[in-house]
Amino acid sequence: MSFPTLLWVCLVMGLTAEEVPPAASAGQELIPNGGMEGPYSAGIAAGWVKNCYGDNEAVFAEETQDVHGGRSAQRITCVRFTSGGVQCHSADLAIEKGKPYTIRLWMKGDIESPVYVGLRKHGPPYTSYLKRHVRVKPQWRAYLITGEASDTDPRCGLYLMFAGTGTLLVDDVSVLPGICRQMPASQMPPPEKGNRIYNSGFEAGPEGWTPTDGFTIDRSVAHSGRASARIGPDDFRGLECRPFPVRSGMPYTASLWIKAEKPNTPVTLRLFEWADEGGDRPSSRNELSARLTASTQWSRYRLTGVVWPDMWEHYVLRITPGGTVWIDDVQVEEGELTDYRPRHPMEVGAETPIRWCRVGDRVEVLAHVAIYSSMEKSSPEKPSDGSPQAVPLTYTLEDLWSRPVQQLSRSASGGEPDRATFTLDRPGMYRVRVQAGDSPATGEVWFGVFPHRDRALRPNAFFGTHVRAVVPQPTNTFLASEAMGARWVRLHDFGDFCHWYVVEPEKGRFVWHDAEIQELRARGFMILANLGHPPLWSARPHPKEQDRGRWTAAPPRNMADWENYVFQTVQHYRPHIRHWEVWNEPCWQGFFSGTPEEYAELLKTAYQAIKRADPQAVVIGGCFSFHSPEWTKRVLRQDALRFMDALSYHVYWGPAETEPPAPDQPCYIQQEVRHFLDLMREYGQVKPIYMTEGGVRCPPFASWLPPEGFIRSAPFGSQRGGYRHLTGLDAACGLVRGMVEMLSAGVTTICYYYTGGDRGAMPWFSTMANGYYVLLDYDGRPKPTMMAYSALEQQLDGAxxxxxxxxxxxxxxxxxxxxxxxxxxxxxxxxxxxxxxxxxxxxxxxxxxxxxxxxxxxxxxxxxxxxxxxxxxxxx
Structure with missing residues (x-):
């Protein structure tokens, strides 16, 4: 992990300061020829070793024209990449477990994939002792990695690796014992002053902050101006600003005014990269952080340090209190602390409670205008007669392509909210942007508009989703699933009402969720239920790491217990559920630790129990993956096709998977379906194919999104498309192309994963690029992919x-x-x-x-x- 540099939390204005001890001093350089000087042999600098692996072609060469320092730099060009890694490493160096080290190097290039930089064992199992994945830019940039070695190794190396085509230049590489995070002042540009945070004083409403329902704009308490943000005991614990750009290696100061309801209220400040590599959950990011103690009087606090972004050069500031606090006048600036100033002399915030609606509905947008005199929040601009200044406002309704659909011109007073109403007569994805005069600081909101559609049950419908049914009050997520036209719901982790650990938490005691199942049916959803997830009591002896809370990945110890659970569940829900899938992703150890042959036996037993309870039920087997072909073959060799009425598989895709790799070649989506059709022909007979889980990444429909961080590759599996930037329109096109390719290739039913949790996606700006195949965004508003899903269902209904x-x-x-x-x-x-x-x-x-x-x-x-x-x- 990375640690802050020059980190202080202190009360300013003459109050007591708390100072973090200085970092450990650096020791002797461990890398020989980190400057990549000559002599070069076979294209590699002295003291370095080429170590590429896999199917690729790379050229190593000395670079003498475009260098960072000295006479030479190492140039690495990959001209063809299929698999593996383009890699080199240093000569041997020795490290000790628990000791701190600093890795610093300069790189530039045009490669799309991240670069692995790390201290690593030379041979199997290639253990990494201190590592980071970083992204390079076309310009020379310094990278810094600090932390403790995870183990001792007297002969390891510093490894550099990337996976893709392009050119990487490397120079001035250093590995030092100790922590040394500062760059020489002579190598850094002067600071660029100015507040980075939009609506930093909350005068423009909640615009620019998340979670959107996790705090209150309080217009009765403020440090300056008319408003502050209140985070109370019933609110979501924390407040996070919109991402803002930073410059690597530069010092930044975050400051804010805080007032607590009670003395000695703890507050944590975190200044960190807004995104990471895009996994389901946030992973390691460069971060500055500190804890402070807030008093019941307005006081100013600061956090100072040097930022070293690894992947993306945008950061967020998160404020997490341990009690009720008011926050005001937040500022992030390069260099040392200065007096608070808003980011813009005029800022606009927009809000609407309407996350989505249907054609013909009206949407009211509320706009807040904040005007600052001489850029001081405490002095709102007023004409000489004392009346509020009149401001011309322009409301622009835009469609998915950012084309203006309608404009409204109004006049508003600074500090007083204004309202405008739009009637939406066509389905689609829309955004309203509000501009005050010619100020570049616009506010915006977005929402989806669905067509009207009936909710009659459709057993032959193509499209479903994953969503939890909640009774008696349905969530926004559940209602949006209905509105977007999903006709199936797969009960798995969202609404796992039929999993074994839910149905039979103790042997012989059965728990049923009839109300939720009936609610799904009443709202027009066909149900495909997943069977599996054994409770702990039912499993055979197994290692503790196979447990997942109340259920385990271990196979059942007694096949009779499994048969009884399946029979009782199918019999109980027979009037409402007729489609049953046996286990989720058994090819992955996280869900099933048994063998393919053991899964085939579970499938056979379940098939017989299901047919005994409901002869007309559809049994869906496999839940296979294209990436585990040998597992699939071993299951099918057990005559498994006799014990399923349909075969299921999972695929997560990106836009590139829907594009042919070469002219007249099938795209990846088609290849997957053909793979399973060919296997069924080889091992028995062709059965219907269900794609029961999969999705495509998509960003929210906001114009202010960072230019990097949303990547075009698939969430899991294929990396086609690499790390090229993904837009909402690109994602929406990829969703439609992917689903249509599946249908034409032979898939009968597609269950998208997923609509969202109860709130939608994770509620922070800093999680917008984590698990972002979800169809709702951080505020529970549709993404472009949801609206594309809706249009596709509307047109293919009954086709x-x-x-x-x-x-x-x-x-x-x-x-x-x-x-x-x-x-x-x-x-x-x-x-x-x-x-x-x-x-x-x-x-x-x-x-x-x-x-x-x-x-x-x-x-x-x-x-x-x-x-x-x-x-x-x-x-x-």
């Missing part, structure tokens, strides 16, 4: 897939409808689509007066009077 065609750089997926036909179409290039007698709808399901196809962006071609073969001919 029958007829396969995929490719012609003249056009991808065509044909469907038969009850009357006429439909095609989902996208092009490899910009082009006009001109066909008589059809209607062309855009990605959101709205008519296109002039159908212009943009590369990779699906449209819906509706031909109510044409048969599929006629539509195919017209499109070709």
């Amino acid at each position: 029958r897939p007829l396969g995929k065609r490719r012609k003249n750089n056009l991808t065509i997926h044909l469907f038969a409808k009850r009357t006429g036909s439909l095609a989902v179409v996208w092009s490899d290039q910009h082009r006009q689509l001109s066909i008589q007698g059809v209607q062309v709808l855009d990605l959101m399901g709205n008519p296109m007066p002039t159908p212009t196809l943009r590369p990779g962006e699906p449209v819906f071609v509706l031909a109510s009077h044409l048969q599929p073969e006629q539509l195919e001919t017209a499109l070709k």
Whole structure:
């Protein structure tokens, strides 16, 4: 992990200061020839070793023109990459367990993948003792990694590795014992002053802060101006600002005014990278942090340190109190502490309680305008007669493509809220931006608009989701799942009402969730229930690390217990649940620690118990992964296809998985489905295929998002698309292309993972890029992918897939409808689509007066009077 530099928490204005002891001093340099000087042999600097592995082709060379220091730098160019790592390491060095070390180096390049930098064991098991993944820029930049070695090794090395094509330049590498985080002042630029935080004094409402329902704007208490943020005992514990840009290696000072309800209230300050590598949960990030004690009087506190971002050069400030506090006048600036100043002389905040609505509904947007005199919050601008200053406001309604749909002009007074109302007559993703005069500081809100749709049960529907049913008061997440057109719900971790540890927590004692199941059915959801997750009492002896709280990944000790649980569950829910999936991802040790053969036996026993309880039930087996082909084969060799009515698999994808790797080659999504079809032909007979869990990453629909941090690759498995930036439009197109490719390849049912938790996504700005295949954002508002899902369901409702065609750089997926036909179409290039007698709808399901196809962006071609073969001919 990384530690803060020059870190203080102190009361200013003459009050007592608490100072953290200085960092340990640096010792002797451990890396010979860290400057990458000559002589070079076979392209590698003296004292360094080429150590590439896998299927790739890399060229090492001496760089003499573009260097950071000295005469030479190490150039590494990967011209072809399929797998493995492009890697080099230093000569031997010795480290001791528990001792602190500092790794510093300069790099630049054009590679998309992160660079692994770490002290590592030379041979198997290649243990990392101190490491970090960092991203390089086209300009030279310093990187710093500090921490304690996890073990002792007298002969390890410093390793540099990346996985992808491109060029990396490395220079001035250093490994020092001790902690040394400062760069020489001569190597750093002068500070750029100014507050980095938008709406830092809360005068513009809640804009720019999360969790959006975790604090209150208090207009009766303030350090200056008219407002502060109150975090009370019933609020979500903490407050976090919108991401702001930083410069690596520069000192920053965060300051704020705090007043506590009770004396000696603890408060934690954290200044840290806004995103990481994009996993399900936040992982290691560069961070400055400290704890302070707040008093019942307004006092100013600060946190100072040097920032060393690893992945992304945007940070957030999080404030976490241990009791009720008021926060005001927050500031983050480069360099030393200065008097508080807002970021802009005029700032606008926008808010609306409407997260989503339906066509024809009205949406009211509330705008707060904050005007500062001489950039001092305590002096609101007023004309000479004392009346509030009138400010021209412009409300702009924008669609998914950021095109203006409607504009309203109004006049508002500084400090007084204004309201504007929009009536939405077309489905889609929308954003309202509010601007005061010509100020660049705009406020904004966004929301989704769904079409009206009936909720009759549809056993043959294509699309489902994962969401928890809550009674008697449904959550926003549950209602949004209904509104977006999901027709199936898979009961797994969200609403795991049928898992063994829930149904039979103690042997012989059964617990049923009839109200939730009936609520799902009443709202039009077909149910696909997952069976598995054994309670601890039922498992065979196993290591403790296989336990997951109340359930375990270990197989059951007694097959009769498993059979009884399955029979009792299916029999009890028979009127409402007719589709049963046996286990979740048994190929992964985290869910099942047994062998493929043991899973096949569980499947056989479950199949017989299910059919005994409900002969008409559909048994879904496998829950396979394309990435575990040998596991799948071993299960199928046990004659497993006889004991399932359908086969299921999981896939998480990115936009690149829906794009062919080469002309006339199937995309990754198609390859996966064909893989399972081929295996079924080899081991028995072809059964229907269900994709019961998978999703695509997507950012929120905000214009102020950091330019980096949302990546285009799949959340799990494939890394196609690498670390290229992902937009909401790109993600929405990838969702539609992916789902349509599955249907045309032979998938019958798709259960998206997932709509969201009870609040939506995780509630912080700093978790927007974690687990972000979720369809709702941090505020419970739809993402572009949710609205694309809705449009796709609306158009394919009642359709029958007829396969995929490719012609003249056009991808065509044909469907038969009850009357006429439909095609989902996208092009490899910009082009006009001109066909008589059809209607062309855009990605959101709205008519296109002039159908212009943009590369990779699906449209819906509706031909109510044409048969599929006629539509195919017209499109070709």
